[in-house]
Amino acid sequence: MFCCTKLFTPASTPEKTIFPLSSCGSNYHTGDFNPSFADGRTSLEEINQVVNTIQVTHQPFVSKKGLFDFLLVLSYLVVVGIAVFIWFEFFPADSVWGLVFMLLLICIFTGIINGMYRKKILSIFQESKLACEQVLDEQYKESFESRGLRWILPGSFPLWVELHRIYGNQGAGQPIYVPPNMH
Numbered sequence: 001m002f003c004c005t006k007l008f009t010p011a012s013t014p015e016k017t018i019f020p021l022s023s024c025g026s027n028y029h030t031g032d033f034n035p036s037f038a039d040g041r042t043s044l045e046e047i048n049q050v051v052n053t054i055q056v057t058h059q060p061f062v063s064k065k066g067l068f069d070f071l072l073v074l075s076y077l078v079v080v081g082i083a084v085f086i087w088f089e090f091f092p093a094d095s096v097w098g099l100v101f102m103l104l105l106i107c108i109f110t111g112i113i114n115g116m117y118r119k120k121i122l123s124i125f126q127e128s129k130l131a132c133e134q135v136l137d138e139q140y141k142e143s144f145e146s147r148g149l150r151w152i153l154p155g156s157f158p159l160w161v162e163l164h165r166i167y168g169n170q171g172a173g174q175p176i177y178v179p180p181n182m183h
Helices: 044-090 096-145
Strands: 016-020 149-152 160-165
Touching: 044 096, 044 160, 096 149
Parallel strands: none
Antiparallel strands: 016 160, 149 160
């Protein structure tokens, strides 16, 4: 079941269908899949199976991100605690300069912590994308591409996944355009 709301994602087009991640970050929404998009080459059940495989492969990385979210909050608390300690230990309680120093210290360390956090989260999502692409290649690539369909994990993964049509509308499903491999 699709919970919460859809995050901002691009719209599906005749060449690709977008399956967005819910804002609660646990499931991809496949309910808008129109079977006419694939001209009967796949079903909603098969789409759900692939999307479920992506979710299961991505889940350990979500747990890892949760750990870093906790560490981020803990780091903020430590920085604020240290700043308040320094303020009360080295400045008079009513000192404006002590307050300015404390706020400056909090801002500097918050920027440093956010930079390290962002770098780590991007690394985790890249690892997740590579793991999901490997599973897609091993389990589904040949089957879907033989039917003129290709799964793509965009640079913005895990916010959404895409199913591309790589066949034309004329002549028995002959491929007319194959998008470059986005890996």
